[in-house]
Amino acid sequence: MSLSIDSSSQVLENGYEHAELLSGNNDEHEGVMVNMEKPMDSKVFLTALRASISLWRKQGKRGVWIKLPIGLANLIESAVKEGFHYHHAEPDYLMLVHWISESTTSTIPANATHRVGIGAIVMNDKRELLVVQEKSGKLKGTGIWKIPTGVVDAGEDIFKAAVREVKEETNIDTEFVEILGFRQTHKSFFEKSDLFFLCMMRPLSFDVQKQELEIDAAKWMPFEEYTAQQIVEKPGFYKCITDICLAKVDGDYIGFSPRLVKSSFTDQLSYFYLNEQDSNSS
């Protein structure tokens, strides 16, 4: 059933006669999603919200979502007073949610908890590593060379993010080879955690052009010169990266490769990263 704020008034048993109702879309889980778009007086909103919740309870709805664009920040306080809490926020909107069912336990899904990043190992035939110096961050101004790194956007495949970041920072075209490993860190930003995927890449072009905005310098550097840097040489995260890199280049190290797999429920495709070599040999 679709409700509308400007629908003809409805009579409800609990006294909300002729009250306007909020427009909502039903979801698959006995929930209602209210997507507020037009400006509204907060008192009008509060009255409509109360009447709507009363109706939704009668209809057996359990969870109610309200998406408020940042321009409608005047309505947040009313929603909170009616029992809503925050679910998540992006720069331009706030999502609120309220479990209105009194007889069932909330099954509201968790908010996103992790940021995802990549680091790209790109080595040419002369055993030179593609390295950069960044204009900001921990290594700014230290003269230390590092591998290209970057953030994986929501909705972006990890291996595509690696190709994109290398291209953006150095103008080098690459082909993704494997994920060699990944690191999980905590409290990397407020309470959120971080997943960093170390990617092996094959260069397809060789003319380095640094990006002006974020990158101070970029070049091909002899691998042994890179590893001789103090921060890379001492035990720790950087050394772990070069050890795995050497195991891949000089040894038989096998990482995870992306395989396109269909959902078991729908036609949706997504990438499953696995040890493709061992998987095939069995």
Added chain:
Amino acid sequence: MSLSIDSSSQVLENGYEHAELLSGNNDEHEGVMVNMEKPMDSKVFLTALRASISLWRKQGKRGVWIKLPIGLANLIESAVKEGFHYHHAEPDYLMLVHWISESTTSTIPANATHRVGIGAIVMNDKRELLVVQEKSGKLKGTGIWKIPTGVVDAGEDIFKAAVREVKEETNIDTEFVEILGFRQTHKSFFEKSDLFFLCMMRPLSFDVQKQELEIDAAKWMPFEEYTAQQIVEKPGFYKCITDICLAKVDGDYIGFSPRLVKSSFTDQLSYFYLNEQDSNSS
């Protein structure tokens, strides 16, 4: 410099004489974090915010963060009017941010983009798989048996989440063996993406007791009976899981194991997941 709302009034050049100032803590990136805790009238807040921003600009601050507990939702509209936008939200607070520097480009870090989950393959010596039927979700009421799955919390190590979820759902104690692979899916909830880690576990106890809240049934099931289920047998995600499981149990499949690694900058420890076997042999 530490500011305080109840400090003696300060004289500012632009007319905010004697205005109260918001209390803020400086961060490492020329930023200020305002942690609002006490209730405040929205007009008083607006005046204090304007005066504070004026002062912070003079001090060369670039980014200003305001953390508002849900009880202070009345202050959001004022902050938005002054140029703040949302950064992220948790059930009980909203984080707003405003890049006040006019001469530099915003370096405000991205919000969390991914939810992280685990699936646990637990097999005993009789080649029986630990399986459950859930009380909610896609498979509710279908009679289909699945491996235990769950959500990794912010701040929780992936392999520890796998041990915890198996214990919670089935009361079986396990030892983590390896991550066999992982899947990345998009738009799994609103615009967020999802990372699902397939974990191989070794059972340490064998007496199954299902959890009442989420689990309808739990048991040890002959592996071939599990794979004969239609949804597991047909090509797709479920089949991919059993193929990798077979490659591990009957073949030489090697996944990623957690290695404790120190940061290259601090003493902070975190887990790096890698192909430990190939890494050592090189």
